[in-house]
Amino acid sequence: MALPPCVMRDPRPFPDGSTQHYCRHPQYPYRLRLLALHPDHCHICPLRQETGSPPPATPMPPPVPDRAAYTPGRPRPDLQAIELTLPPAEQESQTRPRPVFEPDGAIRYPVRDNDWEPPRDINGYVRDPDNPWRFLPLWLPCGLRLPQGFIRATCGCIGLNMRCNQPQAPTFGQQVPSTTCKTCQHRSQ
Numbered sequence: 001m002a003l004p005p006c007v008m009r010d011p012r013p014f015p016d017g018s019t020q021h022y023c024r025h026p027q028y029p030y031r032l033r034l035l036a037l038h039p040d041h042c043h044i045c046p047l048r049q050e051t052g053s054p055p056p057a058t059p060m061p062p063p064v065p066d067r068a069a070y071t072p073g074r075p076r077p078d079l080q081a082i083e084l085t086l087p088p089a090e091q092e093s094q095t096r097p098r099p100v101f102e103p104d105g106a107i108r109y110p111v112r113d114n115d116w117e118p119p120r121d122i123n124g125y126v127r128d129p130d131n132p133w134r135f136l137p138l139w140l141p142c143g144l145r146l147p148q149g150f151i152r153a154t155c156g157c158i159g160l161n162m163r164c165n166q167p168q169a170p171t172f173g174q175q176v177p178s179t180t181c182k183t184c185q186h187r188s189q
Helices: 039-044 178-182
Strands: 009-013 019-023 125-128 131-137 145-151 158-164
Touching: 158 178
Parallel strands: none
Antiparallel strands: 009 019, 125 131, 145 158
């Protein structure tokens, strides 16, 4: 059975001379799956486009720290404590310099001349859109959260685990993401 015309279908030829088709529509539930396994989907697809250009892909916007989590210049001692949990400087690898923990909770890596790639993402932080070497916190203030920073042996970047230390919270003693802390009813200021 021949497939109806569609600008969102991608033919892929194989060495044996056969051709398989994949749908690349961003809203199609079987996106980038082989249409030979679902031949009827192309005939009944409400997203099929016979003419025109494909719709532009809409990238997901990165999370933005809200004013409660990050305000430039406002001291955040709960996040500055992360620096105290890192191993001593003499035990670190020389792959990447130790980051600078700013008083407002942001983390900034110093840039060296031989650095060609920004550091890896940090749990609970979002990369500054103006500076890929700086990270802004998504964590809301909580005096009972226990930070545990560590240095990755492979790249020298820091990693971060946060544990809930609020006895009334259902996540007490567990590792928590920043999204859980945002909705916590027992978070202490």
